[in-house]
Amino acid sequence: xxxxxxxxxxxxxxxxxxxxxxxxxxxxxxxxxxxxxxxxxxxxxxxxxxxxxxxxxxxxxxxxxxxxxxxxxxxxxxxxxxxxxxxxxxxxxxxxxxxxxxxxxxxxxxxxxxxxxxxxxxxxxxxxxxxxxxxxxxxxxxxxxxxxxxxxxxxxxxxxxxxxxxxxxxxxxxxxxxxxxxxxxxxxxxxxxxxxxxxxxxxxxxxxxxxxxxxxxxxxxxxxxxxxxxxxxxxxxxxxxxxxxxxxxxxxxxxxxxxxxxxxxxxxxxxxxxxxxxxxxxxxxxxxxxxxxxxxxxxxxxxxxxxxxxxxxxxxxxxxxxxxxxxxxxxxxxxxxxxxxxxxxxxxxxxxxxxxxxxxxxxxxxxxxxxxxxxxxxxxxxxxxxxxxxxxxxxxxxxxxx
Amino acid sequence: xxxxxxxxxxxxxxxxxxxxxxxxxxxxxxxxxxxxxxxxxxxxxxxxxxxxxxxxxxxxxxxxxxxxxxxxxxxxxxxxxxxxxxxxxxxxxxxxxxxxxxxxxxxxxxxxxxxxxxxxxxxxxxxxxxxxxxxxxxxxxxxxxxxxxxxxxxxxxxxxxxxxxxxxxxxxxxxxxxxxxxxxxxxxxxxxxxxxxxxxxxxxxxxxxxxxxxxxxxxxxxxxxxxxx
Numbered sequence: 001x002x003x004x005x006x007x008x009x010x011x012x013x014x015x016x017x018x019x020x021x022x023x024x025x026x027x028x029x030x031x032x033x034x035x036x037x038x039x040x041x042x043x044x045x046x047x048x049x050x051x052x053x054x055x056x057x058x059x060x061x062x063x064x065x066x067x068x069x070x071x072x073x074x075x076x077x078x079x080x081x082x083x084x085x086x087x088x089x090x091x092x093x094x095x096x097x098x099x100x101x102x103x104x105x106x107x108x109x110x111x112x113x114x115x116x117x118x119x120x121x122x123x124x125x126x127x128x129x130x131x132x133x134x135x136x137x138x139x140x141x142x143x144x145x146x147x148x149x150x151x152x153x154x155x156x157x158x159x160x161x162x163x164x165x166x167x168x169x170x171x172x173x174x175x176x177x178x179x180x181x182x183x184x185x186x187x188x189x190x191x192x193x194x195x196x197x198x199x200x201x202x203x204x205x206x207x208x209x210x211x212x213x214x215x216x217x218x219x220x221x222x223x224x225x226x227x228x229x230x231x232x233x234x235x236x237x238x239x240x241x242x243x244x245x246x247x248x249x250x251x252x253x254x255x256x257x258x259x260x261x262x263x264x265x266x267x268x269x270x271x272x273x274x275x276x277x278x279x280x281x282x283x284x285x286x287x288x289x290x291x292x293x294x295x296x297x298x299x300x301x302x303x304x305x306x307x308x309x310x311x312x313x314x315x316x317x318x319x320x321x322x323x324x325x326x327x328x329x330x331x332x333x334x335x336x337x338x339x340x341x342x343x344x345x346x347x348x349x350x351x352x353x354x355x356x357x358x359x360x361x362x363x364x365x366x367x368x369x370x371x372x373x374x375x376x377x378x379x380x381x382x383x384x385x386x387x388x389x390x391x392x393x394x395x396x397x398x399x400x401x402x
Numbered sequence: 403x404x405x406x407x408x409x410x411x412x413x414x415x416x417x418x419x420x421x422x423x424x425x426x427x428x429x430x431x432x433x434x435x436x437x438x439x440x441x442x443x444x445x446x447x448x449x450x451x452x453x454x455x456x457x458x459x460x461x462x463x464x465x466x467x468x469x470x471x472x473x474x475x476x477x478x479x480x481x482x483x484x485x486x487x488x489x490x491x492x493x494x495x496x497x498x499x500x501x502x503x504x505x506x507x508x509x510x511x512x513x514x515x516x517x518x519x520x521x522x523x524x525x526x527x528x529x530x531x532x533x534x535x536x537x538x539x540x541x542x543x544x545x546x547x548x549x550x551x552x553x554x555x556x557x558x559x560x561x562x563x564x565x566x567x568x569x570x571x572x573x574x575x576x577x578x579x580x581x582x583x584x585x586x587x588x589x590x591x592x593x594x595x596x597x598x599x600x601x602x603x604x605x606x607x608x609x610x611x612x613x614x615x616x617x618x619x620x621x622x623x624x625x626x627x628x629x630x631x
Binding site for chain 2: 030051078114208211
């Protein structure tokens with residue numbers, strides 16, 4: 001039995017037909033912990049007047065350190081400001097460049113700019129979809145103050161290669177681990193590699209703290225320097241600290257979510273399996289498989305739009321979005337091609353630019369059911385069948401995919 | 403130190419969070435943030451209000467989007483968020499002034515803006531300074547209203563107000579900007595996050611400056627309390 005009611009091209013929402021869904025199907029995770037669990041953390045703190053004391057933040061930091069099997073966890077009000085703090089604190093102070101991939105978080109270069117570092121963008125490995133030692137090594141020079149290793153939204157960074165390179169050259173290595181909260185590398189959970197690892201507690205991430213972020217490290221000096229930044233705003237406002245503290249209310253939300261993370265992973269896996277079934281045999285759309293050996297979180301669903309698919313990636317996103325399927329390009333614009341209001345090292349990155357035209361982030365997370373996924377996959381088959389009707393320019397000229 | 407806002411009762415607090423859970427809208431220019439901004443617009447009579455993560459981020463956004471770089475006139479007791487932000491803004495050099503009425507005599511071609519603490523600035527002083535700032539090429543006057551959170555935006559180009567637990571209006575954490583100029587407000591929204599900007603304007607750098615629905619909820623409860631008859 002068909003999962004969707006569309007039968008002819010005119011049924012496409014882009015061509016005036018009814019939308020596939022009444023409510024948007026996002027790519028944001030948006031996990032909602034059990035209400036009673038949340039209240040169980042919140043009310044005692046409220047009654048005791050502890051909201052604002054930092055007590056819940058400390059509790060969360062201890063739990064996260066245990067979860068990641070590291071000595072230290074320092075919580076921040078966002079992944080953004082956690083990254084900014086780490087870049088300012090751990091960089092080599094007499095140098096001014098940070099090596100980072102261009103195919104990554106859209107604000108990463110801005111963070112470097114705030115930290116007073118010039119981004120030097122490197123290529124990415126076409127299989128790992130992020131920077132490995134092979135791409136980073138040619139970018140390291142006498143001005144390299146920091147290396148950013150980035151766990152891509154699907155799979156893991158080149159942990160061993162980057163670690164060896166950073167140690168060889170004596171350059172601090174920080175991992176952006178926002179999308180690899182749950183994964184393990186060689187049996188050890190992500191969190192204790194490099195000089196420090198940075199995570200997010202944003203609502204779209206695996207652990208929802210409304211907003212928030214944290215840094216994990218086994219280096220006590222790094223941890224103390226990061227804590228000093230957060231302490232100093234109140235004690236000595238003129239010191240170079242800044243207010244980036246996580247609030248206790250946000251910590252409560254993250255605590256509740258952390259306690260339910262295994263159940264969430266099980267639901268994520270069911271969604272992933274639904275995509276595997278639904279996209280099996282659909283020519284031109286290749287679902288990226290999770291590496292089961294790394295204990296993945298199954299959160300992000302990535303598909304490659306291949307040459308035999310009849311539409312470009314961007315047109316496919318447009319068609320899906322019209323149906324309330326809020327698929328997104330992964331990534332729509334590499335960082336080195338975006339305007340930057342601060343110094344950076346100009347470059348050309350053909351592999352990155354090619355990859356930025358091919359990948360698609362499909363709806364996932366707690367607002368997407370297995371039935372929704374079956375309908376999305378069936379709809380993609382329908383699109384393939386009626387692609388001719390979508391070849392005419394509607395909003396923008398069609399571009400070649402590859 | 404007890405920083406839980408005492409006027410808020412548990413039932414109202416829990417109900418606000420229940421609503422967030424029902425909507426499953428946690429951050430990113432959510433309905434409570436929009437409601438907070440609307441209420442603050444009404445109170446301050448400002449054309450635009452932009453709610454943000456905290457006072458430090460508010461100052462950073464405001465200062466990085468000033469029309470020009472140079473000397474920033476700051477009071478002797480500069481707000482903590484401003485002092486913190488200046489460490490991230492090498493293009494801006496603070497120049498300390500003593501009293502509001504000194505401002506006209508301190509303006510020179512290197513001046514980029516003036517920041518004042520609202521409790522030290524009467525409307526008359528603000529009016530006089532603004533006249534001088536207009537004559538100097540339209541330099542912005544920014545008042546920190548953390549101790550007068552609902553002061554109307556009459557004179558001056560922007561108000562900045564901490565919503566920290568220690569401020570007069572507490573969200574436990576947060577801040578807001580009341581801005582008179584539409585382009586400046588839209589640049590703030592562009593900088594703050596990917597949602598909530600009616601149009602994307604060029605900015606030098608973006609930040610994560612989002613106020614969460616949780617803190618917006620607390621601010622709304624506090625606002626209802628401090629404006630209740």
